[in-house]
Amino acid sequence: MAATKGEKLLEVSGLSMDFGGLRAIDNIGFELFAGEIVALIGPNGAGKTTVFNCITGIYEPTMGDVTIHPPGGTCRRINGMKPNSITSLGMARTFQNIRLFPAMTVLENVMIGRHCRTGSTIIDAILSSRRSRREEKETVDKSYRLLQKVGLADVADEFSRNLSYGAQRRLEIARALATDPFLLLLDEPAAGMNPQETHELDELIVRIRAEEQVAILLIEHDMKLVMNISDRIYVMEYGKEIAQGTPREIKENPKVIEAYLGEEVHA
Amino acid sequence: MDFEYLFELLCSGVVKGSIYALIALGYTMVYGIIQLINFAHGEVYMIGAFVAFIVTGVLTLSGHSGLTVLLLAALAAVIYAAAYGYTLEKIAYRPLRNAPRLSPLISAIGASIFLMNFVQLVQTPDFLPFPELISDFDFMEPISRYLSSVDLIILIVTTVTMIALTVLIKYTRTGKAMRATQQDMIMARLSGINVDRVISATFIIGSVLAAIAGVLIASRTGQINSAIGFTAGLKAFTAAVLGGIGNIPGAVLGGLVLGIAETLGAGYISSAYEDVFAFGLLVLILTLRPSGLLGKAVKQKV
Amino acid sequence: MAHFKRSLGIGLWFMFLTLPLMVVRVNTISREVEWRWYNLAWAGLCAFVIAWFWQFSIERRTARRAQVAANPHPAVEKLSLVQRLADDPVLSRRLLAVAAVVAIIFPWLVSTGQNFYHVNVMVSALIFVVLGLGLNITVGLAGLLDLGYIAFFAVGAYTYALLSKNFDLGFWTCLPLGGLMSMLFGVILGFPILRLRGDYLAIVTLGFASITKIVLENWDTLFGGAAGIANIPRPEFFGMALDSRQKSVYTYYIVLALVAVTIFVTNRLKNSRAGRAWMALREDEIASVAMGVDMARTKLSAYALGAFWAGLVGVVFAAHNNFINPDSFTFMDSAMILAMVVLGGMGSILGVIIAALALKLLPEYLRAFAEYRMLVFGAVMVLMMIFRPQGLINNMRRKYEYDTAQGGKDNGGN
Numbered sequence: 001m002a003a004t005k006g007e008k009l010l011e012v013s014g015l016s017m018d019f020g021g022l023r024a025i026d027n028i029g030f031e032l033f034a035g036e037i038v039a040l041i042g043p044n045g046a047g048k049t050t051v052f053n054c055i056t057g058i059y060e061p062t063m064g065d066v067t068i069h070p071p072g073g074t075c076r077r078i079n080g081m082k083p084n085s086i087t088s089l090g091m092a093r094t095f096q097n098i099r100l101f102p103a104m105t106v107l108e109n110v111m112i113g114r115h116c117r118t119g120s121t122i123i124d125a126i127l128s129s130r131r132s133r134r135e136e137k138e139t140v141d142k143s144y145r146l147l148q149k150v151g152l153a154d155v156a157d158e159f160s161r162n163l164s165y166g167a168q169r170r171l172e173i174a175r176a177l178a179t180d181p182f183l184l185l186l187d188e189p190a191a192g193m194n195p196q197e198t199h200e201l202d203e204l205i206v207r208i209r210a211e212e213q214v215a216i217l218l219i220e221h222d223m224k225l226v227m228n229i230s231d232r233i234y235v236m237e238y239g240k241e242i243a244q245g246t247p248r249e250i251k252e253n254p255k256v257i258e259a260y261l262g263e264e265v266h267a
Numbered sequence: 268m269d270f271e272y273l274f275e276l277l278c279s280g281v282v283k284g285s286i287y288a289l290i291a292l293g294y295t296m297v298y299g300i301i302q303l304i305n306f307a308h309g310e311v312y313m314i315g316a317f318v319a320f321i322v323t324g325v326l327t328l329s330g331h332s333g334l335t336v337l338l339l340a341a342l343a344a345v346i347y348a349a350a351y352g353y354t355l356e357k358i359a360y361r362p363l364r365n366a367p368r369l370s371p372l373i374s375a376i377g378a379s380i381f382l383m384n385f386v387q388l389v390q391t392p393d394f395l396p397f398p399e400l401i402s403d404f405d406f407m408e409p410i411s412r413y414l415s416s417v418d419l420i421i422l423i424v425t426t427v428t429m430i431a432l433t434v435l436i437k438y439t440r441t442g443k444a445m446r447a448t449q450q451d452m453i454m455a456r457l458s459g460i461n462v463d464r465v466i467s468a469t470f471i472i473g474s475v476l477a478a479i480a481g482v483l484i485a486s487r488t489g490q491i492n493s494a495i496g497f498t499a500g501l502k503a504f505t506a507a508v509l510g511g512i513g514n515i516p517g518a519v520l521g522g523l524v525l526g527i528a529e530t531l532g533a534g535y536i537s538s539a540y541e542d543v544f545a546f547g548l549l550v551l552i553l554t555l556r557p558s559g560l561l562g563k564a565v566k567q568k569v
Numbered sequence: 570m571a572h573f574k575r576s577l578g579i580g581l582w583f584m585f586l587t588l589p590l591m592v593v594r595v596n597t598i599s600r601e602v603e604w605r606w607y608n609l610a611w612a613g614l615c616a617f618v619i620a621w622f623w624q625f626s627i628e629r630r631t632a633r634r635a636q637v638a639a640n641p642h643p644a645v646e647k648l649s650l651v652q653r654l655a656d657d658p659v660l661s662r663r664l665l666a667v668a669a670v671v672a673i674i675f676p677w678l679v680s681t682g683q684n685f686y687h688v689n690v691m692v693s694a695l696i697f698v699v700l701g702l703g704l705n706i707t708v709g710l711a712g713l714l715d716l717g718y719i720a721f722f723a724v725g726a727y728t729y730a731l732l733s734k735n736f737d738l739g740f741w742t743c744l745p746l747g748g749l750m751s752m753l754f755g756v757i758l759g760f761p762i763l764r765l766r767g768d769y770l771a772i773v774t775l776g777f778a779s780i781t782k783i784v785l786e787n788w789d790t791l792f793g794g795a796a797g798i799a800n801i802p803r804p805e806f807f808g809m810a811l812d813s814r815q816k817s818v819y820t821y822y823i824v825l826a827l828v829a830v831t832i833f834v835t836n837r838l839k840n841s842r843a844g845r846a847w848m849a850l851r852e853d854e855i856a857s858v859a860m861g862v863d864m865a866r867t868k869l870s871a872y873a874l875g876a877f878w879a880g881l882v883g884v885v886f887a888a889h890n891n892f893i894n895p896d897s898f899t900f901m902d903s904a905m906i907l908a909m910v911v912l913g914g915m916g917s918i919l920g921v922i923i924a925a926l927a928l929k930l931l932p933e934y935l936r937a938f939a940e941y942r943m944l945v946f947g948a949v950m951v952l953m954m955i956f957r958p959q960g961l962i963n964n965m966r967r968k969y970e971y972d973t974a975q976g977g978k979d980n981g982g983n
Contacts, residue, residue: 058859083855084858
């Protein structure tokens with residue numbers, strides 16, 4: 001799975017999405033390379049989450065191309081593919097408004113992520129076949145290891161609805177990682193976290209990139225976090241892309257400052 | 268092709284359809300506001316018919332007759348249906364306002380079963396003859412093959428009711444509050460609308476319409492029993508979905524289309540399978556165009 | 570005092586509500602009006618008492634929720650007796666063994682000579698246990714609200730009746746065929762409708778069941794119409810002739826074995842890749858597909874599997890009754906099976922079994938209750954959703970065993 005650094009993983013061009021007569025995103029284009037952390041920022045309602053939804057197949061974009069280049073695989077245009085197929089190709093996401101499975105345990109939540117990497121059928125399960133037993137063990141082990149990584153191993157058997165807000169966000173990350181992605185899309189992972197938690201998240205994201213060899217595309221409002229960890233940043237406003245560049249360039253870009261007028265650009 | 272027969276069927280279909288539309292309005296209005304299929308709506312309709320039956324029974328047996336009886340019976344039916352609709356929402360749905368989606372639906376099914384069996388226990392499981400209260404008008408004689416006097420009354424009443432409903436929703440305070448709540452419940456609440464009261468009002472209006480439909484159908488078919496609410500409810504729901512659930516003109520259109528389709532199917536193919544055409548249409552529309560004829564496709568927010 | 574006043578008000582309101590329906594009864598044949606004023610007093614009194622309890626319960630519910638919201642990690646979680654029993658593996662295994670032994674010797678305990686009424690009652694009850702467990706897969710585990718489940722039961726029953734009548738096929742050949750036939754119906758029906766939202770699905774399945782019943786009633790030449798099909802053979806036993814008591818006992822064991830198999834299979838599936846995917850879809854469809862779960866296939870498998878059990882036990886039903894007609898497959902039967910799943914706790918095997926036995930046996934032995942059966946079921950469904958949506962018995966999640974030493978925060982895994 002490991003991608004060589006600098007290899008292109010995702011290419012988005014001319015992406016537009018209409019809701020009724022309303023154009024939510026307009027002609028967005030960006031790309032993402034192996035080993036990168038790229039942030040997508042912009043004021044509320046700029047259409048960032050819609051971009052995520054178009055890339056991950058929740059929405060079918062009105063126009064444009066989304067092409068992925070899985071490391072070691074062939075490049076594919078994925079517009080209009082079903083979300084689960086896109087996940088099996090190696091892109092996984094988290095949700096802005098946490099979407100866990102509340103009545104399942106923390107461990108089981110992560111185990112769902114392994115679904116597309118395993119293949120035991122109902123018959124396997126009923127007969128408890130060798131394949132099913134092997135896959136179950138692998139699933140449990142891998143899931144538990146991911147929980148350790150995000151620091152939730154000690155609550156593995158709790159129901160996920162009983163976790164704190166910050167812990168639920170980390171659980172979403174673990175669940176997404178369980179699908180063996182080469183590209184991880186995080187939708188406001190720090191929302192609702194206190195400064196201490198945000199700081200830990202900062203470290204976690206960087207560590208995940210190194211250890212799991214994933215590239216990360218990130219939507220975030222916490223500018224300190226964004227400026228700290230991103231290699232590059234794209235800025236959106238009213239559905240359009242208004243700037244791109246390194247954190248330093250973005251900080252000094254007059255358009256960005258204007259868009260964020262009233263909102264503080266920290267750090 | 269026999270055009271006279273076709274015309275006869277069409278007339279009957281429109282009459283039937285306009286009654287479906289009355290019941291469908293209740294489904295659609297409730298769904299529009301709290302996204303719940305009010306499964307017990309058919310039961311409210313049935314209770315309306317039963318109250319009307321009881322009032323007419325008591326009055327005719329004590330020697331009254333004619334239009335006064337009908338009006339009094341209809342009034343009682345409307346009052347009681349409204350009371351039941353209001354109470355139903357308070358007991359079975361309000362405590363589940365923030366529950367997972369399936370919970371209020373299961374509660375609604377439970378309420379429906381409860382009411383159906385309640386009426387069956389305290390009244391009777393048998394069919395009861397509903398007295399003929401509308402005498403035949405002389406001027407209807409030449410076209411009575413297509414449209415009976417009862418049918419004429421049905422068409423007039425449904426039309427008037429629908430116009431009244433439109434006025435209510437478009438121009439009154441309650442109507443405006445209902446539309447606001449339908450668009451965005453949280454914003455409506457923030458702008459000072461008493462959402463609970465709006466929801467109650469919606470249930471009451473829907474139940475009133477159902478009760479009117481109940482009295483009308485009972486006088487047309489001439490009989491009622493405790494199970495009529497189930498089938499009628501299911502068909503009215505089909506009509507609501509057909510037109511696009513949550514959409515008020517859609518419910519009327521859906522009712523008419525369903526009524527006509529059903530009568531044509533029964534008239535040309537087989538009357539035993541009348542209900543099959545209705546449900547078949549429901550399956551078809553949900554599979555091909557779940558948003559209905561007039562509904563807009565809504566993207567689920569992620 | 571406030572409670573008292575409110576309850577009084579509610580009591581009066583219900584007296585008004587029930588006034589025409591409970592008091593007046595018009596007899597259209599003798600042309601008399603019967604006035605039952607005593608009913609009004611009853612209605613008022615009952616409403617008053619229930620309103621009183623209702624207010625306390627709602628307050629308790631609100632308080633409990635506030636407490637959970639304030640402290641999401643209770644140090645000691647309150648567990649019900651049943652749950653503590655089930656958490657104790659030795660004790661629960663012993664209880665299971667006792668239950669199994671009682672189930673096996675049951676026919677010899679209650680039937681003597683020609684009296685085997687209780688065995689027949691138990692066969693009917695166990696048939697509904699299987700139906701409850703089957704629907705539990707569809708509704709409880711996968712969250713697909715199926716209001717037409719009884720139609721699959723009908724498909725199984727009619728498959729056996731027709732195959733044995735027209736082709737002389739035996740019970741044991743038809744048992745799997747009935748299940749497969751239902752499953753086929755489930756797949757064909759499920760394919761177009763399973764992408765619908767939950768509440769639409771409920772209505773469409775209901776419509777489907779109504780269609781099935783109408784077709785059965787009206788297609789006389791094939792299905793025997795409203796009269797149904799009679800003289801369906803009982804299960805054969807290696808060609809030996811059995812008297813009617815032996816036949817009942819034999820059927821009892823067949824359906825008992827079916828219950829055991831159903832429990833075994835559901836238990837295996839609950840904690841499997843497929844079972845977890847079902848539950849995930851039940852909890853959140855969008856999150857599930859985003860995590861790589863194929864929605865169409867997963868839903869279809871749950872739906873078809875539920876249908877399979879209904880078909881299987883439908884064959885047993887036809888064989889046990891010797892006779893079937895469309896009246897055995899009404900919406901009220903679907904609703905009753907749903908009530909079993911709701912009452913027992915969605916997804917909980919033990920809960921569904923207890924609920925199914927209770928709902929089937931109580932009306933049988935308490936004749937007074939039988940009349941009010943559906944009334945009570947309806948009320949129970951409403952009350953359960955409001956006060957105990959998880960059912961009588963919580964669906965317990967298995968704790969997986971894992972090697973805590975492996976990997977870890979510090980050495981970074983991989």
